Amino acid sequence: MKKSTVEDIVLTSMNTTGEQFADRAAIERYQFRRLRQTIDHAVAHSPFYRTRMAGTAATDITDHGALSRLPFTYEDDLRRSGQDMLCVSQDEVARIITMQSSGTTGPPKRLFFTEEDLERTIDFFHHGMKSLVKAGQKVLILLPGATADSTGDLLARALERMDVASRIYGLVDDPQQATEEVFAENFDAIVGFPVQLLALSRTLAGQSVTAGQIKSILLCSDYIPRTVCDELSAKWQCRVFSHYGTVETGLGGGVECEGLCGCHLREADLLFEVVCPRTGVSLSSGEWGEIVFSTLTRRGMPLIRYRTGDYGRLLDGPCMCGSHIARLDKVRGRIDQVRQLDNGQALSMDVLDEILLAIPGLLDFQPVLQKENGRDSLTVRLAVIPANRDEVFQQAALLLKGVAQLKNIRVILEASPTGLINKAKRIIEDKRGKISHETAYQAGL
Ligand SMILES: [Zn+2]
Incomplete structure (x- = not known):
């Protein structure tokens, strides 16, 4: 088995600071050295960090104990103080990514990147894709890529560096229409959202793809259900890789x-930790909690102990590939998207995904929580292949009956009004009014 290609980037970065081998101790020495430089850079150039880090001596940050005493940075800080977190002049900003969360009326979240920051992302994509494809092959990219420096564009540029051709299709909403177009060409690999790939594979054109033609798939940008990985790898006889990134x-x-x-x-660019979502206390490898990271090389807008809101855990020990680069287990979704039900249970999208996406003939689904006569009810809108409508509804009803979290909750199945699939991160829509997140933790998240 080939060692993780991510190790090459880490080793190259470590060499610049004199480290020779990518064992755990050397990686951490490198990371803490870079973190101290990042804190110095942030405090020198950002009014936000100058205040937030007041009283912190960067020279003291030499291990995880010291790191755990540093203050966190929150999504809310990005919204309120984004401009004050910028560490370079506007002239040096190559790309700004603006995100307005649905349902919020506050200021949007803005992230600033310099040319150098984007180059490190391309370099990561370049090395990361070496596990999936080789020179002369072709990749279908089902990610947004119309604008310069968008994810699809950066990925396509990374692939060019390894003489791999690509086609950026963008996000799919109508899988029937998309498959006729995309499967008319031969691709060696596909990159996209799990549900988008699953839906494509379930159309007639997707089912007639010759086994072995698509050699690898990279799933990203949403919860990655085990059932989707298993089905895609079995159907197309290909390897299904996962990516984590925000x-x-x-x-x-x-x-x-x-x-x-x-x-x-x-790990060349990011130092990851996992903390208890409620107390912020650092957790050990193997323990589930909130993913937190610090940037180590970011110039435009460094992030120090940034709380991602994602629920995950670090895996213990070296990988079977022989690399000591830290690994993140399957991310189970966003902590604030876990819904507390009035039967005392907590319901999250990953639970529904693992159960419902296993139903052949289903393309996607959208769960919506509502109040009905004062009680919680769950409506699930199913996007189906028309010929399979009846059996999909029957199976969904049967499977949802067996979900422990839905005990005593009325479940209503409806056909999706559009029949199309989701083009964004999928969530359980909550129309019941405000529910405290605290209750989700209490329910044993
Ligand atoms: Zn590995």
Whole structure:
């Protein structure tokens, strides 16, 4: 088995600081050295960090104990103080990514990147993709890529560096229409959202793809259900890799090696931790909690102990590929998207995904929580292949009956009004009014 290709980038970065081998102790020495430089850079150039880090001596940050005493940075800080977190002049900003969360009326979240920051993302994509494809092959990219420096565009540029051709299709909403177009060409690999790939594979054109033609798939940008990985790898006889990344991590964050057992993290540029979502106390490898990271090389807008809101855990020990680069287990979704039900249970999208997406003939689904006569009810809108409508509804009803979290909750199944699939991160829509997040933790998240 080939060692994680992420290790090459980490080793190259470590060499610049004199480290020779990527064992755990050396990686951490490198990371803390870079973190101290990042804190100095942030405090020198950002009014936000000058205040937030007041009283902190960067020279003291030499291990995880010291790191755990540093203050966190929150999504809310990005919204309120984004401009004050910028560490370079506007002239040096190459790309700004603006995100307005649905349902919020506050200021949007803005992330600033310099040319150098984007180059490190391309370099990560370049090395990460070496586990999936080789020179002369072709990749279908089902990610937004119309604008310069968008995820699809950066990925396509990374692939060019390894003489791999690509086609950016963008996000799919009508899988029937998309498959006729995309499967008319031969691709060696596909990159996209799990549900988008699953839906494509379930159309007639998707089912007639010759086994072995598509050699690898990279799933990203949403919860990655085990059932989707299993179905795609069995149907197309290909390897299914996972990627973890957010806009805040600089789009790339970690990618699986051939061992397919957790994403090797981008440790040259990011230092990851996991903390208790409620108390903020640092947790050990193997323990589930909130993913937190600090940037180590970001110039435009460094993030120090940034709380991602994602629920995950670090995996213990070296990988079966032989690399000591830390690995992140399957991320289970966003902590604030866990819904507390009036039967005392907590319901999250990953639970529904693992159960419902296993139904053949289903393309996507949208769960909506509502109040009905004062009680919680769950409406699930199903996007189906028309010929399979009846059996999909029957199976969904049967499977949802067996979900412990839905005991005593009325479940209503409806046909999706559009029949199209979701083009964004999928969530359980909550129309019941405000529910405290605290209750979700109490329910044993
Ligand atoms: Zn590995």
